[in-house]
Amino acid sequence: MRLIRLLxxxxxxxxxxxxxxxxxxxSKTEITVFFTGxxxxxxxxxxxxxxxxxxxxxxxxxxxxxxxSYEGKILNVDAGNYFEAPGPTAGAINSLMKxxxxxxxxxxxxxxxxxxxxxxxLASEKLGETQFISTNLVPVRSTxxxxxxxxxxxxxLSSGTSQKVVRIGFLGITDPARVKPNSGFRGIDPLEAxxxxxxxxxxxxxxxxxxxxxxxxxxxxxxxxxxxxxxxEHSEIYVIITxxxxxxxxxxxxxxxxxxxxxxxxxxxxxxxKLVFDGDGSLQQITSELVELKKGVPxxxxxxxxxxxxxxxxx
Numbered sequence: 001m002r003l004i005r006l007l008x009x010x011x012x013x014x015x016x017x018x019x020x021x022x023x024x025x026x027s028k029t030e031i032t033v034f035f036t037g038x039x040x041x042x043x044x045x046x047x048x049x050x051x052x053x054x055x056x057x058x059x060x061x062x063x064x065x066x067x068x069s070y071e072g073k074i075l076n077v078d079a080g081n082y083f084e085a086p087g088p089t090a091g092a093i094n095s096l097m098k099x100x101x102x103x104x105x106x107x108x109x110x111x112x113x114x115x116x117x118x119x120x121x122l123a124s125e126k127l128g129e130t131q132f133i134s135t136n137l138v139p140v141r142s143t144x145x146x147x148x149x150x151x152x153x154x155x156x157l158s159s160g161t162s163q164k165v166v167r168i169g170f171l172g173i174t175d176p177a178r179v180k181p182n183s184g185f186r187g188i189d190p191l192e193a194x195x196x197x198x199x200x201x202x203x204x205x206x207x208x209x210x211x212x213x214x215x216x217x218x219x220x221x222x223x224x225x226x227x228x229x230x231x232x233e234h235s236e237i238y239v240i241i242t243x244x245x246x247x248x249x250x251x252x253x254x255x256x257x258x259x260x261x262x263x264x265x266x267x268x269x270x271x272x273x274k275l276v277f278d279g280d281g282s283l284q285q286i287t288s289e290l291v292e293l294k295k296g297v298p299x300x301x302x303x304x305x306x307x308x309x310x311x312x313x314x315x
Contacts, residue, residue: 027279029157030072031166034063035271036106037213037243037263040114041084041093043100044307045293046266053294054268056100057307061298062270062291063104073155076105079241079263080112080174080213092313094118096306098127103303105129108151110172110211111137112243116183120144133172133211136193137185144184149197152204157277164281169205169236171197174213175226190226191233198234207238207283216242216262221255231255238283239273252288261288268293 036059045052067074084093101109105128111119122132123145134147150171157164171194176187190212201208214226221228231237235257244250244262249269253260263271269290276285 028284029277029279031075031155031157031275031277032066032070032072033075033077033239033271033273033275035077035079035241035261035263035273036267037079037081037112037211037241038245038265039078039082039097039267040265041082041090041097042266043093043096043310046268048268051294053292054266055293055299055307056096056267057299057301057303058293058297059267059270060100060104060300060303062293064300065298073157075107075153075155075168077108077170077209077211077241078106078110079211079243080110080172081114081243082106082109082112083115083118085114086117089314092310096303096310098122098125099306100303101127101130103128107131107153108133108170108172108209108211110134110213111147111174112213113174113178113180113183113187116179116185119147119184123147133170134174135171135197136173136176136188136190137179138188139185141184149193150201152201157281164277164279166277166281166283167205169201169208170211171201171208171237172211172213173226173230175215178213191229194230194234198236202236205236206281208234208236210237210240210258212240212242214242215245216250216260218248221253221260227260228255231258231260239286241271249290252286259286259288264290 043056045055084090109132111134132147133151135149152169154165154167173190174187179187237258240258240260242262245265250262269292272291273288278284
């Protein structure tokens with residue numbers, strides 16, 4: 001009788017383990033990616049009559065509130081042109097913008113054509129966890145350090161008692177036509193640059209993100225667009241984030257394996273993308289929306305004071 005009972009207990013334990021494995025494999029976890037681009041040093045809400053939107057205080061406040069109640073992993077990325085262009089106000093503004101990077105790191109920062117003017121000092125500073133990349137920008141002066149061509153982030157996914165790791169490879173391109181001769185850089189053909197580096201990146205990554213300092217065409221993406229060519233040539237690219245200089249709210253667009261999304265100029269909206277993974281670490285779903293940083297969004301007190309201080313300096 002004891003043997004029979006023991007066998008029954010073993011069978012029950014085996015069944016419980018099988019159920020646990022099944023639950024674990026069906027469970028889902030997610031990563032949230034916040035994205036911006038073409039912020040252009042806009043540290044405070046825009047002066048729009050319809051309602052001022054944007055500002056670093058709101059972005060930091062919203063992001064911190066979100067993180068406090070979110071159980072998944074959060075990544076912040078920027079498609080380029082985060083900093084103010086050279087001019088009399090750039091010093092004061094970019095000092096605050098760098099402070100924001102130290103407090104709310106951009107985990108992957110594609111160096112845009114406008115950011116190049118500040119690259120030498122950025123390369124020598126520690127700005128929190130912010131890491132800069134460019135796949136197709138090459139310095140033309142020996143005094144300028146070359147940026148990393150790509151970045152691979154390993155993101156842990158907790159699922160039941162096991163922990164999977166997803167490896168996301170990031171590439172960053174800038175339209176060569178946007179690179180000015182006095183920037184100290186030249187831009188090589190993005191198609192050639194990605195072809196040259198992709199195999200090396202995919203030895204370390206499960207799939208690719210592409211951050212692009214290039215203006216998204218309105219309407220249907222033409223066949224000769226670099227964005228479409230890259231998406232159709234490389235099925236490993238699952239996400240493309242482009243800049244937008246005009247106030248246009250684009251819905252996500254599918255090209256081959258890639259979901260194409262675009263930032264909103266001056267940081268007036270914050271892009272929010274969710275990647276949903278199953279228990280085995282396979283990407284199951286990508287959703288994306290734009291969060292309007294409008295009145296009522298929590299504002300970080302430190303950055304709100306910083307906005308006021310810089311505004312006074314510029315008057």
